[in-house]
Amino acid sequence: MYRNVAVIGAGTMGDGLALVHALGGATVSVTDVNRDTLDRAAGMIGAAFDVLAQSGEIEAGTPHPLERIRFVPSLEEAVAGADYIVEAVVENPEVKRSIFAELELLAPRAAVIASNTSNLDIFPLVPVGLLPRTLIVHWYAPPYIVDLVDIVASPLADPSLAESVRAFVGAMGKHPIVLKRFVPGYIANRLQAAWTREVLWMIDQGIADAADIDASIRHGLAGRLTLLGHVMKSDFGGLGLTQRLVANASYEPPPRVDHYNVLDRLVAEGSTGVLAGRGFFDYSGRPTAELLADRDRRLIALKRSARDIVGSFPDPADQ
Numbered sequence: 411m412y413r414n415v416a417v418i419g420a421g422t423m424g425d426g427l428a429l430v431h432a433l434g435g436a437t438v439s440v441t442d443v444n445r446d447t448l449d450r451a452a453g454m455i456g457a458a459f460d461v462l463a464q465s466g467e468i469e470a471g472t473p474h475p476l477e478r479i480r481f482v483p484s485l486e487e488a489v490a491g492a493d494y495i496v497e498a499v500v501e502n503p504e505v506k507r508s509i510f511a512e513l514e515l516l517a518p519r520a521a522v523i524a525s526n527t528s529n530l531d532i533f534p535l536v537p538v539g540l541l542p543r544t545l546i547v548h549w550y551a552p553p554y555i556v557d558l559v560d561i562v563a564s565p566l567a568d569p570s571l572a573e574s575v576r577a578f579v580g581a582m583g584k585h586p587i588v589l590k591r592f593v594p595g596y597i598a599n600r601l602q603a604a605w606t607r608e609v610l611w612m613i614d615q616g617i618a619d620a621a622d623i624d625a626s627i628r629h630g631l632a633g634r635l636t637l638l639g640h641v642m643k644s645d646f647g648g649l650g651l652t653q654r655l656v657a658n659a660s661y662e663p664p665p666r667v668d669h670y671n672v673l674d675r676l677v678a679e680g681s682t683g684v685l686a687g688r689g690f691f692d693y694s695g696r697p698t699a700e701l702l703a704d705r706d707r708r709l710i711a712l713k714r715s716a717r718d719i720v721g722s723f724p725d726p727a728d729q
């Protein structure tokens with residue numbers, strides 16, 4: 411198993427990735443080109459750990475993760491002695507290309523390169539010499555709470571690499587899945603992309619407002635999806651119905667467009683989401699840090715209940 415992890419990039423994802431790897435027992439080095447971001451990282455990691463600890467998600471006696479994490483100003487220092495390197499820099503192909511080129515020179519010869527890219531096919535950006543030990547290992551925010559991790563190995567990697575990384579991530583208590591080949595968005599983000607198109611189209615068309623759309627998801631879809639997933643939900647609904655729905659062809663996906671009026675309006679007025687105090691909804695009544703900690707606590711509570719309730723239900727992976 412990998413013991414010495416380097417995390418490149420300490421932005422939205424990098425802090426959380428350092429935390430989960432440290433909680434998994436690894437020694438972690440974190441670096442970022444932005445000194446302020448790097449200086450902020452220990453505080454972010456400490457706050458996230460406090461939420462986990464207060465929610466009872468940390469076993470008694472677990473060492474504080476910051477004892478295992480060091481923050482270093484250069485890529486060279488971060489990867490020295492690493493056997494597993496997490497690439498979590500901005501989602502910009504040219505930045506990623508230059509990081510991979512540096513890693514070819516600086517990374518220890520056997521170190522695995524694990525990119526957290528959301529949508530980029532990074533393999534054409536990686537020097538050929540690094541490809542046999544490169545994978546995408548894609549986490550979801552916040553990675554210390556969300557369990558899903560997508561793994562896609564480079565076309566030149568031996569299949570045993572994906573399996574050893576699957577075991578590594580699984581041992582952190584996560585739920586890794588290995589895709590057969592790269593597809594932008596993996597599974598979950600492709601499904602979300604289709605939903606996003608539907609949601610914004612319905613709002614723009616005046617069919618429903620944001621609150622009603624979220625109510626439909628929270629009070630209708632979400633519970634069943636948590637228990638059954640989508641495919642098993644079709645089994646419970648009966649596949650004859652699915653077959654008839656497809657044959658009736660009554661569903662037409664929204665047209666493909668490159669902007670939505672509602673998004674343009676919100677962004678133009680500065681309502682860009684929780685960090686701005688306002689997005690589709692108004693969050694201005696509470697400090698952002700408190701809101702995020704509250705979200706984390708409730709997500710953990712939901713996850714725990716779901717674990718108890720879903721646990722005994724048929725899981726194809728167990729059959």
Ligand SMILES: NC(=O)c1ccc[n+]([C@@H]2O[C@H](COP(=O)([O-])OP(=O)(O)OC[C@H]3O[C@@H](n4cnc5c(N)ncnc54)[C@H](O)[C@@H]3O)[C@@H](O)[C@H]2O)c1
Pocket residue numbers: 418419420421422423424441442443444447485497498499500501502505509526527528529548549550551
């Ligand atoms: N934000 C999410 O919810 C999310 C979820 C899953 C995956 N991802 C992916 O994770 C990666 C990081 O995303 P993020 O949201 O944390 O981005 P971010 O912009 O918040 O952070 C990226 C960090 O990389 C640093 N950086 C840029 N160039 C660098 C270099 N040469 N060396 C070291 N550090 C460098 C930046 O200073 C910044 O702090 C992206 O590939 C993104 O697609 C993001």
